[in-house]
Amino acid sequence: MKTLSTEILVIGGGAAGLSAAAEAASAGAKVMVIESDLHLGGQLVKQTHKFFGSKDEYAGTRGFKIAEILLNEIESCKDNVEIHENTTVTGFYSEDKTFTAMRGEESFFHIQAQKTIVATGAQERLIPFVNNDLPGVYGAGAVQTLMNVYGVIPGKRVLMVGAGNIGLIVSYQLMQAGVEVAAIVEAAPRIGGYWVHAAKVRRMGVPILLGHSIKRAVGDRTITGAYITGLNEKFEPVGEETFVDCDVICIAVGLSPTTEILSQAGCKMMYVPQLCGLVARRDMSMKTSNPDFFTAGDASGIEEASAAMVEGRIAGLSAASSLGYLTEHGKLDEYWSRLQSLRSGEAGARICQGIECVLVNGWEDGRNG
Amino acid sequence: MVEKQGPGGGSGTVELIGEHPILDFQRGEKVLFFFDGKEMEGYEGEPIAMALHANGVRVYRETEKEHRPRGFFCAIGKCSSCFMVVDGVPNVRTCITPLKPGMQVETQHGNGSVPDGKD
Numbered sequence: 001m002k003t004l005s006t007e008i009l010v011i012g013g014g015a016a017g018l019s020a021a022a023e024a025a026s027a028g029a030k031v032m033v034i035e036s037d038l039h040l041g042g043q044l045v046k047q048t049h050k051f052f053g054s055k056d057e058y059a060g061t062r063g064f065k066i067a068e069i070l071l072n073e074i075e076s077c078k079d080n081v082e083i084h085e086n087t088t089v090t091g092f093y094s095e096d097k098t099f100t101a102m103r104g105e106e107s108f109f110h111i112q113a114q115k116t117i118v119a120t121g122a123q124e125r126l127i128p129f130v131n132n133d134l135p136g137v138y139g140a141g142a143v144q145t146l147m148n149v150y151g152v153i154p155g156k157r158v159l160m161v162g163a164g165n166i167g168l169i170v171s172y173q174l175m176q177a178g179v180e181v182a183a184i185v186e187a188a189p190r191i192g193g194y195w196v197h198a199a200k201v202r203r204m205g206v207p208i209l210l211g212h213s214i215k216r217a218v219g220d221r222t223i224t225g226a227y228i229t230g231l232n233e234k235f236e237p238v239g240e241e242t243f244v245d246c247d248v249i250c251i252a253v254g255l256s257p258t259t260e261i262l263s264q265a266g267c268k269m270m271y272v273p274q275l276c277g278l279v280a281r282r283d284m285s286m287k288t289s290n291p292d293f294f295t296a297g298d299a300s301g302i303e304e305a306s307a308a309m310v311e312g313r314i315a316g317l318s319a320a321s322s323l324g325y326l327t328e329h330g331k332l333d334e335y336w337s338r339l340q341s342l343r344s345g346e347a348g349a350r351i352c353q354g355i356e357c358v359l360v361n362g363w364e365d366g367r368n369g
Numbered sequence: 370m371v372e373k374q375g376p377g378g379g380s381g382t383v384e385l386i387g388e389h390p391i392l393d394f395q396r397g398e399k400v401l402f403f404f405d406g407k408e409m410e411g412y413e414g415e416p417i418a419m420a421l422h423a424n425g426v427r428v429y430r431e432t433e434k435e436h437r438p439r440g441f442f443c444a445i446g447k448c449s450s451c452f453m454v455v456d457g458v459p460n461v462r463t464c465i466t467p468l469k470p471g472m473q474v475e476t477q478h479g480n481g482s483v484p485d486g487k488d
Contacts, residue, residue, distance in 0.1 A: 036446045037465055038416065048391045062391065086465065088446065105461050123447045135427040135440025142444035145464075150419040151394035153384040177386050221438050222427045258447065 002109040006032035006082065008319050009099070009113035011089050011261060014042015015305040016297025016312035017119035018070040023316030024117075025080035026073075027325040032113070033074075033081060034101060036088040040074075041067035042121060044305060046144035048173055052194070053342050057306035064148075066305075092116075092264040097292075099261075115292055115319040118262050118280075119312060122255035122298035127161070130216035136223025140170045140252035147177040155248030159226050160184040161214050165193035165304075167252030171201045174250075182246050185212040185228050187235055214249065215241055223247055255302045262299070265290045274354030275301030283360050284336065285318035286311060291363070294319050301358070303351055310339050383410070384423050400470035417463040417474055418444065418451050429453050429463060430477035453477045457484045 008024050010017045013035035025031045039045065047063020058066045074081055087103045089111070099111040124139030126132060138146075138154065140162070146152045158179055160171050163186035171181045184201065189211050191198045198208060211231050218225040226249055227241040256277040263269055267280040267288035280288040280295045287294050296315040297308035314335045321327045343351050386394070397413040404426060411420030418429065418441050428438040429451050441451035446465040455461040456473050459481020463474070 038414070038467055064392070086467070105455075105458060105466060121445075123445075124443050126442075133437055133439065135429070135438055137442070138440075139443050139448075142441055142464075145444040146419060146422060147386060148392060150415050150423075151386040151389070151392070151396070152419050152423045153386055154422075176390055222440070 003098070003112060004032065004109060005112045006030055007114050007323055008032070008316075009034065009111060009116045010119060010316075011116065012042065012119035012121055012297070012299070013037075013040035013083070013085070014119065014121050014297065014308070015044050015066075015070075016121075016299070016308040016315070017042070017117070018067075018074060019309040019312030020117045020119055020294075020296055020316035020319070021081055021312075022070060022073040022077065023313045024320040024325075025077040025316075027317065027320035027327050029080065029320040029323055029325050031081045032111070033083045034087050034089050034111070035083070035085045038086050040071060040083065040085060043141065043144075044070070046141070046148045047169075047305075048148060048176060049169055049197075051306060053304065053306035054338065056338050057309055057342065059306075063305065066309075070309075089261060092261050094264065094266055113292075115294065115322060116261075116265070117286075117294045117296060117312075117315045117319055118259070118265075118299050119295075119297045119308075119315070120258040120261060120299045122257050122276075122302055124251065125254045125256055126251055127213075127253050129214050131219060131223075132217060134217055134219050134223050135221070136219065136247055137217060137249045137251060140166045140250055143170055143248070143250050144173065147179070148173060153177065154179060154250075155246070156180065157182050157246045158248040158250050159214065159228070159244050159246040160250045160252060162186060162252035162254070163188075163191045163193060163198065163208050163210070164252060164254065165197060167250075168193040168197035168201055170250060170252060171206060172197065172204070175201075175204055175206075181206045182244050183228070184208045185214060186210050187213045187231055189233075213237075217249055218243075223249055255298060257299050257301060259295075259299055262288060262293060262295060265293045267293055267295075270358050272301065272354045272357050274350045275303075275358065277302070279358055281358050281360055283362050284314075285321075285332065286315040287318060287322075287363065289360075289363060291322075301351070301354055304342070307339060307342050307351075310335050310342065314339075384425060400468065402468060402470065402472040402474060404474050405476055411468045413470060414467045416444075417453070417455065417461075417466050417468050417472070419464075420468045421463070421474070428476065431479070433479035436478075452481070454481060459484075 044067035294315040296311040454475040
């Protein structure tokens, strides 16, 4: 079987992975980016709204434009970057220090790398309700892929489950695409996302029902409606069920980090609720307990894309520097101060708590230099 | 062209976004492909699942025991909900497999079987 080799392997070509690749390649390292989707850009290419955060992370620029900026940066150091799209890393075999990968569905090969940055992102969570497996129950990311990447209408009338930032933003994006949003239900007694996003969908006439959730979906072969209900403070259903006419139920109840490769590489993992799941312990350079593995972006804890980009920069910088490439003095400190400012808000406090749990003060087994 | 089908079998209308206030969709060449033997139109290079959805098809497979219909869920190749039989190969992640002209896309029943004559 063919074996490809590289100095730095970046698994995932989204916000974190592209930033990591650009950073490492500009320091002179040879980088290989593996992306399972047909195109680079990850979730950035699906975002039509202007980002918040700080100017260093392109605040005021629409998400899909940020993807273009990162791709241009990659293009400017293209001699050092090898890109494989439509290619999935399927596993890591630590005894052989070898990755297995497949291009498309049938062409298999091996990859060997000196350092690896795992920027595999996240996957959509699902909540239990009757008929939650029927076609028409779609993750929020899937709805964005359909309408914002491929221009396909996801449905006629959508029930949104979740009023965090993703639920609010996707509701607005649905209306941009000409799709009716019947309502947004949110189990918590308050809106989880930014008020400015919530205000936008409210102004468009979409009810946001707090303390409400979906009880069951209705449909024979595909979704034809849903019953929603109020919840008490113990999140138990109370009162009458209300029927909502819809053909899509969009699930925006959060994400879980995608970390299988890190576990296979023997990285010390930790369950951190504030980071939404199992993540790798890491030091300030984003290095895990396996000195050849770094982590960045949603794979290292669910956070906004702006933070993912900075973490990618840190991981790229550190991986290149660990191979002896010269990196600008003080850059790591600068990136950390950017992260701190991105995490300074109310939502950031929770993230900071999570980071505090998972961050180690340097690895001490002597294998880490 | 596409005929009117039952629920999940294709609505017969092409469900694409025309004007969008922010996005400008770059679509590939229009090509013909087959879904359970029926001819459909899609754009070359877009994922098979998207082409099917644009043709109103929402059911992509049926589960082994309960015969529950499945469509897509994550659309990023991670959840395995959209597995179909493509050109005879079962368990293809149709949400990240590009459409090619003349492709034979079939609803997958159960776990699929290994195609003959392949190693």
